[in-house]
Structures are given as C-alpha cells and as structure tokens.
C-alpha cells in the first residue's frame with residue numbers, strides 16, 4: 001500500500017485491515033507512516049516509490065516477513081498546480097517521478113512476487129485527471145493519463161499470469177493533497193469525496209475478476225468502469241496486427 005500514511009492510502013489500508021488483510025503501509029514519510037501503521041495494526045516500511053532500489057528492498061523485506069505478496073495498491077502521488085510557463089525542471093521531474101515512475105517501478109517490482117503466488121491484484125490510484133483534461137494542471141493531467149494508459153496496456157500481459165490490474169480515477173477528495181483548494185471548492189458548493197469512498201472503490205477492484213478498467217469515482221455515485229470511445233482505424237477496414245492496438249480499445 002504506497003502512500004498509506006495519509007488520505008486515500010490511509011483509508012484504503014484501514015479498509016484492507018477491516019477485510020482481514022495483512023497490510024504494509026509503505027511511505028516516504030516515516031513519522032506519519034509509523035503512526036498510521038501503529039493505529040491500524042499494520043507494518044510500516046519506508047519506501048520512495050521513485051527509486052527502483054527502494055522497491056527491491058521493500059519487496060525483499062515483505063516477502064521474507066510475510067512469505068509473499070497478494071495485492072499491490074500503487075497509490076502514492078502528488079499534485080502539480082504549476083502553470084507550465086513557470087514549471088521548473090525539478091518540479092516537473094518530481095511530479096512525473098512520483099506519479100508515473102512510482103506506478104511503473106511498483107508494478108515491475110510486484111509482478112514477479114504476485115505471479116509466484118499464482119496470481120494477484122494490482123490497483124493504481126490515477127485520478128479523474130487521467131480521463132479528462134484539467135486546464136489548470138496540465139502536468140498532473142499528463143501524469144495521470146500515463147497511469148491510466150499504463151494500466152490498460154498492461155492488463156492483457158498480466159492476465160496471462162493470473163494478475164488483474166485496475167486504475168481508480170477519483171474526483172476531488174478531502175485529503176491533505178487538496179491543500180488550500182478545499183475552502184475554495186467548498187465555498188463554490190463542490191461536493192468532495194471522502195477518502196473512505198475511494199477505499200471502497202479499491203476494494204471493489206480487488207473483488208473484480210475483470211481487468212484493465214479505469215473506475216470513475218464521483219461524489220454520490222457508485223464507482224463506474226469508464227467506457228472508452230473507439231478511435232478510427234486505418235481506411236479500408238484494415239485491422240492492426242495483434243498487439244498494435246485495436247480501434248475501440
């Protein structure tokens with residue numbers, strides 16, 4: 001459970017504990033992560049999702065301690081919010097490293113251990129910004145579109161190894177990530193999701209035999225698998241060879 005020290009990750013870790021799972025709260029914030037794990041009866045592990053070495057260490061430790069891994073929730077993420085004209089190299093690299101590398105490196109590190117258990121479940125926290133454009137936050141939008149595309153493209157390969165993978169795409173959720181925007185949104189009557197709503201959607205993904213879906217989570221609605229519109233194929237009705245994308249996919 002990455003980013004389990006706060007917000008959506010914490011609520012999801014709590015829901016998983018409630019469902020009887022052993023949970024590892026893996027987070028870069030050791031103080032908050034340790035407290036979260038203590039409160040939940042979980043284990044804390046220090047993890048920087050942007051670091052392949054940190055992932056290797058985590059997988060090694062967890063596998064030795066628990067004997068294997070059945071579920072990976074790739075949730076750690078940060079907001080962007082900087083206009084592209086004033087975006088520094090460092091800010092750009094940080095957002096992409098946490099939001100995109102963190103999911104790709106996490107999936108890469110977990111696929112082997114999940115397959116060795118005979119299959120498993122992966123869920124990545126994307127965002128509604130993975131499906132729609134947020135004009136105020138193009139880099140965050142790019143990072144979350146990457147997560148949705150990655151999950152969808154990864155699913156067929158993982159299915160052959162008995163692993164399902166989903167993306168959850170929450171709307172605005174009341175967590176520290178919203179920062180100063182919360183008051184602004186509330187003043188304008190924007191309903192916010194509770195972190196528990198996203199946790200419930202994640203548990204729904206874990207229970208689904210389906211794979212490769214992007215689940216929209218909006219305030220007051222049940223999670224719904226997004227239906228992607230088809231794209232036009234080449235003229236003349238030619239279908240791309242397998243593995244090169246299909247119209248409608």
Ligand SMILES: NC(=O)c1ccc[n+]([C@@H]2O[C@H](COP(=O)([O-])OP(=O)(O)OC[C@H]3O[C@@H](n4cnc5c(N)ncnc54)[C@H](O)[C@@H]3O)[C@@H](O)[C@H]2O)c1
Nearest residue numbers: 003005006007008028029048049076077127172173175177
């Ligand atoms: N809050 C929202 O409105 C909202 C909406 C849609 C999607 N999301 C996504 O949900 C996910 C969780 O966000 P949240 O709202 O709970 O935010 P949050 O700030 O409450 O929690 C994020 C957690 O990620 C951890 N983290 C940050 N960088 C890390 C790193 N390099 N390695 C390991 N852990 C790291 C933080 O320490 C923190 O515990 C993110 O991917 C975010 O983009 C949030």
